[in-house]
Amino acid sequence: MAVSRRDTADYYTLLARKEGYPARSVYKLKEIQDTFSIIKRGDIVLDVGSAPGSWTLFIYRQILKGTGKIVSVDLNKIELTLDSNVITFFQGDAFSEEIMYKLLDLGPYDSIVSDAAPMTTGNRTVDTARSEYLVSNVIFLAEKILKKNGNLVLKVFQGSSMKEIQDKMKSVFSKVKQIKPKACRNDSFEIYMVGLNKK
Numbered sequence: 277m278a279v280s281r282r283d284t285a286d287y288y289t290l291l292a293r294k295e296g297y298p299a300r301s302v303y304k305l306k307e308i309q310d311t312f313s314i315i316k317r318g319d320i321v322l323d324v325g326s327a328p329g330s331w332t333l334f335i336y337r338q339i340l341k342g343t344g345k346i347v348s349v350d351l352n353k354i355e356l357t358l359d360s361n362v363i364t365f366f367q368g369d370a371f372s373e374e375i376m377y378k379l380l381d382l383g384p385y386d387s388i389v390s391d392a393a394p395m396t397t398g399n400r401t402v403d404t405a406r407s408e409y410l411v412s413n414v415i416f417l418a419e420k421i422l423k424k425n426g427n428l429v430l431k432v433f434q435g436s437s438m439k440e441i442q443d444k445m446k447s448v449f450s451k452v453k454q455i456k457p458k459a460c461r462n463d464s465f466e467i468y469m470v471g472l473n474k475k
């Protein structure tokens with residue numbers, strides 16, 4: 277029997293619980309990593325919008341496995357017991373001057389992943405505009421603190437600025453791809469843009 281995305285949503289929630297991840301969104305990053313191999317062992321990785329922490333935990337457990345470093349930042353606290361040899365967490369606005377200096381200090385990064393999303397209001401125009409603000413800031417960060425040949429994963433709420441975002445990504449990266457992982461909810465208008473090999 278075919279499984280709908282709504283059925284798979286329950287499946288991913290249960291799987292996350294079973295595997296000890298605080299959020300089902302971990303399976304979005306897993307599919308992106310399986311498809312594009314954006315992070316490799318030993319990398320220095322920046323995770324923007326990381327709470328409650330499933331992407332950070334996946335990168336730590338499944339990819340870096342004790343090598344490299346993860347710098348993780350969110351407005352909210354992360355729900356993990358952190359291995360401070362590998363993971364540094366900052367609570368705050370990733371794009372404030374104070375946090376940007378801290379991120380800069382610990383970089384440059386081999387890869388940046390951003391699942392950052394605004395609080396949604398249900399009004400698609402407002403939500404998309406807020407997402408675009410985050411997207412443009414993450415691309416700005418990538419221009420400043422991502423290494424040459426580094427990779428970026430970016431959550432985008434699809435809206436009228438898709439073409440501008442894509443063009444901007446193409447000016448920064450050699451290859452730009454889009455992916456909607458199976459773990460995305462059916463009614464969500466999020467997709468992920470992947471920038472490979474920063475120029």
Ligand SMILES: C[S@@+](CC[C@H](N)C(=O)[O-])C[C@H]1O[C@@H](n2cnc3c(N)ncnc32)[C@H](O)[C@@H]1O
Nearest residue numbers: 325327328329330331350351369370391392393
């Ligand atoms: C979908 S959640 C991330 C889930 C996370 N990837 C995980 O798997 O556990 C989106 C996060 O983006 C964060 N966020 C939104 N704007 C931010 C900002 N300006 N700075 C830091 N984090 C931000 C929110 O606080 C929220 O926790």
